[in-house]
Amino acid sequence: xxxxxxxxxxxxxxxxxxxxxxxxxxxxxxxxxxxxxxxxxxxxxxxxxxxxxxxxxxxxxxxxxxxxxxxxxxxxxxxxxxxxxxxxxxxxxxxxxxxxxxxxxxxxxxxxxxxxxxxxxxxxxxxxxxxxxxxxxxxxxxxxxxxxxxxxxxxxxxxxxxxxxxxxxxxxxxxxxxxxxxxxxxxxxxxxxxxxxxxxxxxxxxxxxxxxxxxxxxxxxxxxxxxxxxxxxxxxxxxxxxxxxxxxxxxxxxxxxxxxxxxxxxxxxxxxxxxxxxxxxxxxxxx
Amino acid sequence: xxxxxxxxxxxxxxxxxxxxxxxxxxxxxxxxxxxxxxxxxxxxxxxxxxxxxxxxxxxxxxxxxxxxxxxxxxxxxxxxxxxxxxxxxxxxxxxxxxxxxxxxxxxxxxxxxxxxxxxxxxxxxxxxxxxxxxxxxxxxxxxxxxxxxxxxxxxxxxxxxxxxxxxxxxxxxxxxxxxxxxxxxxxxxxxxxxxxxxxxxxxxxxxxxxxxxxxxxxxxxxxxxxxxxxxxxxxxxxxxxxxxxxxxxxxxxxxxxxxxxxxxxxxxxxxxxxxxxxxxxxxxxxxxxxxxxxxxxxxxxxxxxxxxxxxxxxxxxxxxxxxxxxxxxxxxxxxxxxxxxxxxxxxxxxxxxxxxxxxxxxxxxxxxxxxxxxxxxxxxxxxxxxxxxxxxxxxxxxxxxxxxxxxxxxxxxxxxxxxxxxxxxxxxxxxxxxxxxxxxxxxxxxxxxxxxxxxxxxxxxxxxxxxxxxxxxxxxxxxxxxxxxxxxxxxxxx
Ligand SMILES: Cc1cc2nc3c(=O)[nH]c(=O)nc-3n(C[C@H](O)[C@H](O)[C@H](O)COP(=O)(O)OP(=O)(O)OC[C@H]3O[C@@H](n4cnc5c(N)ncnc54)[C@H](O)[C@@H]3O)c2cc1C
Ligand SMILES: Cc1cc2nc3c(=O)[nH]c(=O)nc-3n(C[C@H](O)[C@H](O)[C@H](O)COP(=O)(O)OP(=O)(O)OC[C@H]3O[C@@H](n4cnc5c(N)ncnc54)[C@H](O)[C@@H]3O)c2cc1C
Ligand code: FES
Numbered sequence: 042x043x044x045x046x047x048x049x050x051x052x053x054x055x056x057x058x059x060x061x062x063x064x065x066x067x068x069x070x071x072x073x074x075x076x077x078x079x080x081x082x083x084x085x086x087x088x089x090x091x092x093x094x095x096x097x098x099x100x101x102x103x104x105x106x107x108x109x110x111x112x113x114x115x116x117x118x119x120x121x122x123x124x125x126x127x128x129x130x131x132x133x134x135x136x137x138x139x140x141x142x143x144x145x146x147x148x149x150x151x152x153x154x155x156x157x158x159x160x161x162x163x164x165x166x167x168x169x170x171x172x173x174x175x176x177x178x179x180x181x182x183x184x185x186x187x188x189x190x191x192x193x194x195x196x197x198x199x200x201x202x203x204x205x206x207x208x209x210x211x212x213x214x215x216x217x218x219x220x221x222x223x224x225x226x227x228x229x230x231x232x233x234x235x236x237x238x239x240x241x242x243x244x245x246x247x248x249x250x251x252x253x254x255x256x257x258x259x260x261x262x263x264x265x266x267x268x269x270x271x272x273x274x275x276x277x278x279x280x281x282x283x284x285x286x287x288x289x290x291x292x293x294x295x296x297x298x299x300x301x302x303x304x305x306x307x308x309x310x311x312x313x314x315x316x317x318x319x320x321x322x323x324x325x326x327x328x
Numbered sequence: 329x330x331x332x333x334x335x336x337x338x339x340x341x342x343x344x345x346x347x348x349x350x351x352x353x354x355x356x357x358x359x360x361x362x363x364x365x366x367x368x369x370x371x372x373x374x375x376x377x378x379x380x381x382x383x384x385x386x387x388x389x390x391x392x393x394x395x396x397x398x399x400x401x402x403x404x405x406x407x408x409x410x411x412x413x414x415x416x417x418x419x420x421x422x423x424x425x426x427x428x429x430x431x432x433x434x435x436x437x438x439x440x441x442x443x444x445x446x447x448x449x450x451x452x453x454x455x456x457x458x459x460x461x462x463x464x465x466x467x468x469x470x471x472x473x474x475x476x477x478x479x480x481x482x483x484x485x486x487x488x489x490x491x492x493x494x495x496x497x498x499x500x501x502x503x504x505x506x507x508x509x510x511x512x513x514x515x516x517x518x519x520x521x522x523x524x525x526x527x528x529x530x531x532x533x534x535x536x537x538x539x540x541x542x543x544x545x546x547x548x549x550x551x552x553x554x555x556x557x558x559x560x561x562x563x564x565x566x567x568x569x570x571x572x573x574x575x576x577x578x579x580x581x582x583x584x585x586x587x588x589x590x591x592x593x594x595x596x597x598x599x600x601x602x603x604x605x606x607x608x609x610x611x612x613x614x615x616x617x618x619x620x621x622x623x624x625x626x627x628x629x630x631x632x633x634x635x636x637x638x639x640x641x642x643x644x645x646x647x648x649x650x651x652x653x654x655x656x657x658x659x660x661x662x663x664x665x666x667x668x669x670x671x672x673x674x675x676x677x678x679x680x681x682x683x684x685x686x687x688x689x690x691x692x693x694x695x696x697x698x699x700x701x702x703x704x705x706x707x708x709x710x711x712x713x714x715x716x717x718x719x720x721x722x723x724x725x726x727x728x729x730x731x732x733x734x735x736x737x738x739x740x741x742x743x744x745x746x747x748x749x750x751x752x753x754x755x756x757x758x759x760x761x762x763x764x765x766x767x768x769x770x771x772x773x774x775x776x777x778x779x780x781x782x783x784x785x786x787x788x789x790x791x792x793x794x795x796x797x798x799x800x801x802x803x804x805x806x807x808x809x810x811x812x813x814x815x816x817x818x819x820x821x822x
Binding site for chain 1: 505506507543544545546549550551571572573575581582584585587588590591594595599600603604605606607608609610611612683684731733
């Protein structure tokens with residue numbers, strides 16, 4: 042069992058959990074993810090590693106409540122345990138000194154950008170981070186992102202905080218005024234796609250972290266396949282990061298809603314009947 | 329009585345296996361074959377003529393003393409029969425259900441020359457189930473040797489290797505990537521053919537032997553082989569299987585509604601999607617499903633599709649009926665349940681609508697040409713024979729390859745051109761000292777019993793390695809460890 046040692050509500054429907062999982066923490070690197078299950082009947086859901094502490098043996102994840110599993114996970118409190126937690130999965134981010142880089146995070150995507158920005162800065166890059174959300178309430182980790190970057194710029198779609206507009210607006214300014222050598226973008230699919238459309242015009246190498254549906258996360262099922270540069274890749278073992286200019290975003294968008302109907306059935310049932318399990322699976326101090 | 333002395337009349341046919349009615353069972357996931365009654369199993373055992381040369385044994389990859397356990401059953405000594413069986417087979421309840429008996433033991437049965445062979449698999453299953461129901465005796469383990477062995481992968485190869493090593497007194501830990509142990513037995517083979525409770529019972533027995541099972545542990549990710557050895561494991565067995573799905577590489581293969589058999593079966597079995605929304609993992613099985621392939625995996629997928637509510641389930645196979653690699657019993661069961669076959673047919677592309685959902689599959693007809701190198705007549709396409717099979721789901725079951733996770737992170741482990749780990753088939757020894765391998769990871773997709781045989785052979789040589797070479801080894805291992813520690817320190821100080 043994997044105990045939640047810290048739980049924080051970062052914004053409406055946005056939660057942080059820190060999980061005790063020493064074997065994962067020992068090896069975790071920026072860009073990797075874990076797969077967790079909350080109880081015996083649960084689905085395996087992938088979540089990016091937003092931070093890790095090798096000494097404490099913990100992994101930090103930030104997740105957005107979208108469906109049944111993430112909504113139920115949000116009801117877990119400190120001291121409660123997840124049923125399964127496996128990782129670190131995926132290929133770690135490729136870190137090198139590019140010069141001046143832009144790290145773009147949209148919505149919950151800010152969390153996975155964080156350790157990569159930090160690693161890029163440690164590798165000697167000038168890291169200009171751009172984070173954005175729909176409104177002020179949904180902005181989180183300004184402090185952490187500030188510390189992980191050389192410079193931080195913030196935007197909200199509705200202008201309720203700092204600059205009004207999209208992350209791509211800020212990115213365009215940055216490119217035109219100062220120029221960048223490399224771009225990393227993580228966030229909702231349409232955002233990543235917009236960033237890639239933009240940087241392509243300027244010929245700036247851009248990496249995105251894809252989040253297709255997954256089951257095993259070890260290359261066994263092929264559920265996570267995405268088309269990159271005309272070739273089929275498994276995001277869980279070949280990725281999750283890919284050259285954004287090569288990704289077939291349209292295919293990905295369609296594949297990610299395959300279970301839209303079933304997911305609604307499941308969510309409705311949950312909202313009607315409430316949680317089933319986790320209150321019985323408290324494991325107290327036991328590991 | 330005089331009858332005592334006269335030779336018993338031979339009963340030409342096997343005692344029939346009671347099974348769920350095909351119409352009913354195609355709508356549920358309960359086991360199809362129900363198992364013999366006590367009367368039937370004894371009657372079947374009495375069919376065995378106990379011939380001296382016992383050719384059945386030669387057909388068994390692990391050389392089970394078949395006549396001996398059958399004799400015990402004929403005498404109604406089930407405990408004795410189970411005992412005999414267990415001498416060579418650690419998972420009889422599994423083998424009795426899924427071994428391809430018609431191409432192994434039963435193929436060579438003397439009775440089978442003129443009549444139906446003895447139902448060896450069915451008797452085996454009865455004994456194993458009898459033992460599970462009456463309580464399994466946990467064998468005595470040898471005194472602790474102080475040696476630690478890491479087993480990677482908990483399929484039949486890993487489970488068998490672990491059981492043998494634990495009995496010999498070694499401390500065994502199994503590392504399994506998924507959240508449940510059992511390998512293909514748990515995630516691939518469906519409940520209706522191999523109830524998960526049967527596999528679970530076998531795994532629980534293993535735990536009682538003192539084997540530690542760590543699930544959610546992907547070797548190559550949380551720890552490499554070298555790191556396992558550095559952390560104190562004296563030997564490692566790799567039983568990681570062949571789990572990487574092949575696709576056809578035809579247009580439309582990533583459309584919504586196209587699954588690998590692994591994904592389809594994993595969702596249904598491991599994640600229990602057939603109980604959705606009682607469980608959380610969804611699955612989509614449309615009204616008309618096409619399964620590509622002709623092996624056990626394809627049969628399992630086609631039958632699963634029916635149980636998930638498909639109205640039509642097709643097997644699309646490149647060769648003809650006689651070449652179907654699946655077990656005969658499974659093909660028969662599939663047909664009884666309503667699975668339909670398109671033989672000598674191969675898809676050329678998958679058709680989809682504007683929303684990227686599958687609407688059909690374009691296929692080409694084939695005819696059998698000259699035999700190829702393997703002796704099988706290879707299929708040749710018939711020009712202009714394209715036709716469209718209207719389906720909304722496609723399941724690709726055309727075999728699996730090797731997951732490169734371990735070989736990528738273990739540079740000194742030799743692999744062959746196909747990515748399989750190179751290991752001696754007799755001993756399981758790999759190119760890396762102290763590291764053994766067996767099962768599908770070495771042979772490519774094969775069978776449960778072959779994987780078990782490989783696990784057993786490796787256990788034997790690991791035991792020899794740990795004991796006889798003791799002194800020399802601990803010395804040389806120490807050097808290896810020191811050398812790699814130096815490497816680690818160097819890497820860290822950079
Ligand atoms: C490598 C990887 C890393 C991820 N990291 C994070 C993270 O750090 N934080 C976070 O909040 N989420 C992350 N996700 C997405 C997360 O896995 C999904 O939000 C989660 O599986 C939804 O489960 P659910 O049961 O709550 O919702 P469901 O009922 O499964 O789905 C609800 C809605 O979410 C969409 N959805 C489902 N799964 C995904 C998915 N994998 N990606 C995008 N949309 C999805 C569905 O189309 C549906 O509209 C990541 C996904 C991947 C593949
Ligand atoms: C659907 C299906 C039906 C079949 N039907 C039959 C049948 O009827 N009769 C028959 O004889 N055979 C059948 N087979 C074949 C048989 O199941 C396999 O040959 C057998 O399971 C191989 O055993 P194994 O121990 O080598 O590997 P597997 O059973 O594949 O087990 C390997 C295990 O290792 C784990 N693993 C992989 N990599 C790692 C890692 N890096 N770290 C930790 N763990 C890891 C995997 O998750 C898996 O649990 C079938 C196979 C399938 C897929
Ligand atoms: S999630 Fe199964 S192969 Fe990637």
